[in-house]
Amino acid sequence: MEEIAAELNDRPDPVETYMRLDRWPSPPDDAGGGEIFLVGFVIVNVVGLRHYQGTISSHELVGLVREDTNPFDGNAIRVMNMRSVQVGHIERSAAAVLSPLIDAGLITVEGIVPKPPGKKYAFRIPCQVHIFSRMEDIDRVKSAINVSMLHLISEANPSFTLSEAVAVKEKKGVPAEKSVDEIFKLLEAKVSMEGVSEELDPPQDIIKSKLFPYQKEGLGWLVSRENSTELPPFWVEKNGFYVNELTNYQTGVRPEPLRGGIFADDMGLGKTLTLLSLIAFDKWIHTGHQSCNGDVKNNDEEEESIALFGRKRKRKRGSQKTKSEDLNNTQDAGKRPALDELSSSEPKTTLIVCPPSVLSTWITQLEQHTRKGSLKAYMYYGERTKDANELQRYDIVLTTYSTLGSDETIFRSPINKIEWRRVILDEAHVIKNVEAKQSQAVLALNAKRRWAVTGTPVQNSSCDLYSLVAFLKFEPLSLKKFWDSLIERPLVRGDEKGISRLQVLIAAISLRRMKDKGLIGLPSKTIETLFVDLNEEERRVYDQMEVQARDIVESYVSNEGVVRNYYTVLSVLVRLRQICNDLSLCPAEIRDLLPPSQIEDVKNNPSLLKKLLAMLQDDEGFDCPICISPPTDIVITCCAHIFCRSCILKTLKRSKPCCPMCRHQLSESDLFQAPPDSSQTAPVEASSLKSSSKVATLLKLLSAAKAKNPSSKSVIFSQFRKMLILLEEPLKQAGFKVIRLDGTMNAKRRANVIKEFCVPAPDGPTILLASLKASNAGVNLTAASTVYLMEPWWNPAVEEQAMDRVHRIGQKEDVKVVRLIARNTIEERIMQLQEKKKLLARKAFSRYGQKDKREISRDDLSMLMNL
Known part of the structure; x- marks a missing residue:
């Protein structure tokens, strides 16, 4: 029981996390924050070395983490090496000065150990703690430190040149053994030499659909990364030791390869099918190149491929089983990448995590692209098993981020007991806030291979990418202190080095192809902005x-x-x-x-x-x-x-x-609390709604489109659910058959709505009123050819996801998108804000940079309000 209590006490408490200013969610913190500057550094001791297992090397960057729940010292600051293993604590007297400043949100700190541990430092190691603060707080910070026993070494002090920080060395012209940017350039050169991945075909006895050439190339990239035997980026072997060049951390144990990455193909390019092909290829290789249908029961009934909520349904056997074909007939074995042999003790199950709206998509794709019984899946959602062994019987386990977030509070959830063969995060931008409960649950998963899958990897800022890097366990950048120091801080300063490092990092771990490159010959998509006068x-x-x-x-x-x-x-x-x-x-x-x-x-x-x-x-x-x-x-x-x-x-x-x-x-x-929602049943005064300028404009557009083609279908997106409800009655009065899809519906109801919308007119509906967030991910709406956006959203990526529910594989007609913008209002200024964020997303994947912007900064607020 004591072990159980200790483990529960170690779990992060979200309230504990967010009661301090410096740990507030990104928007509030950054809205009033701004650029931070180096105030100087202090030299303190790291103590308690004999009580912890973490080791540390000369000139190594270390993480300094506040530990205000420490029962012996409320000012405690832990010292962590780049492997997140504790080395010790900052000495008590120094922590008593620094911790109140950290807790008040006045400073952030970074540590570096200048001298190698040895006999002289058996119980304590000197550490340089560099202190950063906003310009308006610097005098207050200096005053607080100067009245203490600590000696602040600022830029005016001759001893400032003794700083081991890379930023200081570069500024003072002190040569380093190898600068950070030289290390990144070496990685860039290595990535540029890798070239295009070989195309791979999936096994035909599992995957029955034919892949496009770019999907085969994507499969080749996924397989090669999963089976890499190379050292992870930034690691080198020196004199029998393995050294991380960014942090100078040394170990005698060879680091595990980085088996995974960010699969960031544009929305609508068929990433789901490519990932199913990866799972199928891996299974085919490690079952001796034999038919994966061989274990299907030879009786009058067989199990379905998907177990829903732990209950398996029976289905009569249909047509004769498709004859398996050996992949050797279609693929040159000499071009096949080297693959690890899967021992009987290795995990075989893939965990797929996605939003609830995407569950039905995965089920549909499994049924559409795989041969019956070849891949068996379990839906860990709603009513579900508590037996980890049961889950490991399946090739695929499907679950949601919210399910993991709720399970994370349950001691020894079956999900947390398993070492997964791979974890796939679909719509991985969901975890962009790394401190959120569901994000923490995802980061805690144990897996051999990790994939972050999203068509919009950058939505607001480079911090969106940090959460993906943390999930991939890409050391040392998976540790927030190192990310801030090496990537985020140069970006905020507007330093070109920051965007250059970010570009190299993304190129090393991601694959991204765009629809506008003509990969699949989709019909055109046009976007029209229609300004409406109030x-x-x-x-x-x-x-x-x-x-x-x-x-x-x-x-x-x-x-x-x-x-x-x-x-x-x-x-x-x-x-x-x-x-x-x-x-x-x-x-x-x-x-x-x-x-x-x-x-x-x-x-x-x-x-x-x-x-x-x-x-x-x-x-x-x-x-x-x-x-x-x-x-x-x-x-x-x-x-x-x-x-x-x-x-x-x-x-x-x-x-x-x-x-x-x-x-x-x-x-x-x-x-x-708000009163019970009566909007579902309350009558709507259509006459008053028709007086709305936007609604009147929308009705004119829809009526004109109907006159031209009565069977054409349209999707109307809004982020306000009440707006969707208010629109229903006037649309019905105008003769349109309407259905609605919003965030209050469960996954089953959403799937039924989408299925109903696909029924051709006149029997099926011609208009879908869709909640922007409920419909922007993993939903196929190719039955429609026109999209109306009732208002702009802060984040352009959310809008783009919504548009691409219609403009994706399977679309046969040209797609038209109409954005309704109220003229001379805040909506026009939101569009300007969107352009900034689009620019950041493009430049993160290109060769040019600009100053990074968060979701809504103080400058953005001024711009929005015409200040």
Whole structure:
């Protein structure tokens, strides 16, 4: 029992994580943060070496991690080597000075050990701790350190040249044995020599579909990486030891090859089929090149390939089994990559993690592309087994990110007991916030091979890529301190070295091909931006609201209050965006609820708070700032911040309960829930909705398209679920057959909606009202040929994913995308923000760079509000 308790205590507590400013989710932290600068360094001792197993080398970078739950010292700072193994602690006296500054979000720290351990340093090792801070906090930081016993060595000090930091050496012109950029250039040269992968055919007795040439090439790349025997990037062998050139870490044990990577082909290029081919090829090789159908039962009934929720259904045997064909007939054995022999003790099962909306896609693809019984899959979702041995009987186990996140709190989940042959993260950008609960659960998985699969690897910033690198266990960049030091910090400074390093890194571990290269000859896709003029009433309300909102945001920006009021600011922006769609989305009493003049009185008006929550939770862009996941059982505080009920209640159990966002003192009585959602049954006043400028424009476009081709199908996307509900009645009155797909539906219901939408007109519906987030991933909507986007989204990658549900393999007609933008409103400025993010995504995969931008920075807010 003591071992169980110890293991449970070691699990990260999301509330513990996010109660400190320096560990807040990225948007709030960066919105009020900005560029950081080197203040100087202090020399301290690493102590407690004999109590820990971690080893350390001369000139090695080390990770410094706050450990405020340490029972012996609340100021403790752990010292970790690049393998995430603890070496010791920063000495207590130094930690007492640095930890309060770290906890207050005033500094970040990096460590480097200048001298090699030896007899002289048997119990302690000197360590240079480099201190970074925002410009406005430097004087405060210097003052706090100078009154302590620590000696801060700043740039003005002659001893500053003794710093072992690469950045300092480069600045002072001190030659290093090999600079960081020289190390990256060596990797770049190696990658450029690898050339194009050989095309591979999947085994025909498992995969019955024919692959395009680019898919065969992709399969060759996947197989070659999975069976690599090379040292991982940045590792070299020297005098019988293995050295990581970026950190100077040394070990006598050969590091494992990096078997996996980022499969980043553009959306709609058939990544799922290529991955199924990888699983099939691997199984075929390691079953002695024999038919994988040989174990199918020879009786009147056979098991289905997929076990749903642990219950296997029986199906009558259909037509005669397809004769297996030896892959040697279609593939030159001499070109086949070297493969590891799979021993009987090695794992054989692949774990596939995806959003709920993508589960049905994997099931459909399995049934469509594989021969019955050749690959057996289990759906670990909903009602599911607790037996790890049961899961290992299958070739594939399908699950969702949210399932892993909930299982992570259960001691010894069967998923965590297994060493998987490979883990595939589909729509891997879901884990872009590495601190989120489901991301932590994914990072903890034990696997031989790891694949991050996404058509949009960069959505907001380079930090999106960090989570994928962390999942791949790509040392040392999988450790946040090293990523920040070597990649993120140069990017934030606008240093060309940062983008160059990022490009080399991506080239070394990823494969990305684009549809615009003519790989599959898809029909064309055109995107039209249609500017809509607001009517007189809409313009009056919008202008009035924007003037008030501009004053609020300007006040927060000038007073450095964006961090504290981040979600309040976003709620103001949401209201402006809703007015652009339809006034009924943002009622008058909600529009009047504007901080800061009236926010103090909100706690005395719970009914208004509940209405505000009902309006805000309709926007699919909000996450709980504690667990960084879509909130469940949502509550709003008296200070107008939104959380999962369970997350905020856990926070309130602390000795000084307060709001994690603004530090306002809270109690359970200060939490409010929205009234039950009656939008499903409430009648809609179609006449009032038709007065909306955007809706009137949409109806004209749809009617014109219907007159031209009555059987054509369209998808209308919005991120506001209430907007979709309000659209139903006027569309039906106009003679359209309509169905809806939104985030409230479970995976089975979504699959049924998509199946219904594929029924040809006139029997089937011609319009699908689709939630942007519920339909932007893993959903095939090629039955439609026209897409309407009711409003722009902060993140252009989300829009692109939604468009490519229609423009993908299987589409036979030209695709037209129409973006409806309210003229002279915040929507036009959101489009400008999108262009910045698109540029970053392109440059991460090209040879040119720019300063990195986070989701919504302080400058972005100023631009959005015309400040």
